[in-house]
Amino acid sequence: MMNTADDVIVPRTIPALWQAKRRKQPITMLTAYDASFARAADEAGIDVLLVGDSLGMVVQGQRDTLSVTLDDMVYHTQLVRRGAPGRLIxxxxxxxxxxxxxQALASAGRLLQEGGADLVKIEGGEAKAPIIRALTDAGIPVCAHVGLLPQHVRQLGGYRVQGRDAEDAARILHDAEVLVEAGAVMVLVECVPGPLGTRLATALETPVIGIGAGNGVDGQVLVLHDLLGLNDHPPRFVRDFLRGRGSIGQALTAYVAAVRDRSFPAEHEGYI
Structure with missing residues (x-):
């Protein structure tokens, strides 16, 4: 059942994100790297802003995310916080x-204390459980990132869909369950078949945000520059929301509406 305007939750806190999941209100997330775009996303009603290490590719022009430093992340998080002071970052x-x-405690501490982040995101599987547990015990909220892991791209040999066979799908689900048990307050799953995204969202109490994970998850995230059609070779899960619209603000508003009414992603914008 769709929520009415009066029922819509504005997730300014992590408990509010959990409430949105329980009420089946899709969560909107978007990357941002500077104050101007953060302000535009805030005005469009984006729930969560992700200061992604994807900035290495879309801002710095690097071939992948591996060259991004902690100083880079602190700096860009500061900019986004200034542009969207009331949003969850x-x-x-x-x-x-x-x-x-x-090292994780020191790094995450800087992102919260200096950068102004509300939570941090960690890529990896079950091996990251002790790290997530320690951060959680220290009062640092963590989002676990499973499925395709961009920081492992050299090991993977490229950006490939994960979880297509039963064994790999079971591993991803197991990793997510272990990381939530360790304290992760949210899970981001990248580039997996839609049915696996749905399984994760059903199995976990925490919100599950997808990027290329189908329409059965609890929310969607896109890279800002992809959403605006600035990627010459976009992956299939990307939609150019600026096409046919007159402004960036209209594109962002259209993205929010499409996630909320679950018209994005469409079936052809996912994997099987």
Whole structure:
């Protein structure tokens, strides 16, 4: 059943995100890297802003995310916080910033204390459970990132869909369950078949946000520059929301509406 305008939750806190899931209100998330775009996303009603290490590719022009430093992430998180002071902001833990518990605590602490983030996102499977548990015990909320792991791209040999066979799908589901048990307050799943995205959202009490994970998850995230049609070779799960519209603000508003009414992603914008 669709929520009426009066029923819509504005998730300014993590408990409000959980409430949105329980009430089946799709959650909107978008990357942002500076104050101007953060302000535009805020005005469009985006629920969560992700300061992604994807900035290495879309802002810095790097071939992948691995060269992004913690200083880069702190700086861009500061900019986004200034542009959207009232929004929930999540910051990526960049490559090798969470190799040990001590390092992860120091890195995440900087993202919250200096950057102004509300929570951090960590890529990885079951091996990250001790890190997530330590951060949670220290009062740092964590989003677990499973499925395709961009920080493992050299190991994977490219950006490939994950979880297509039964064994790999079971591993991803197991990883997510273990990381939630360790304290993760949210799960982001990337580039998996739609049915697996649905299984994750059904199995987990935490909100599950998808990017290329079908329409059965609890919310969607896109890279801002992809949403605006600035990627010459976009993956199939991307839609150009600026096409046919007169402004960036209209494109962002259209994205929010399409996620909320579940017209995005369409079946052809996912994987099987």
């Amino acid at each position: 999540m910051a990526d833990m960049p490559f090798l910033s969470d190799s040990t518990v001590a």
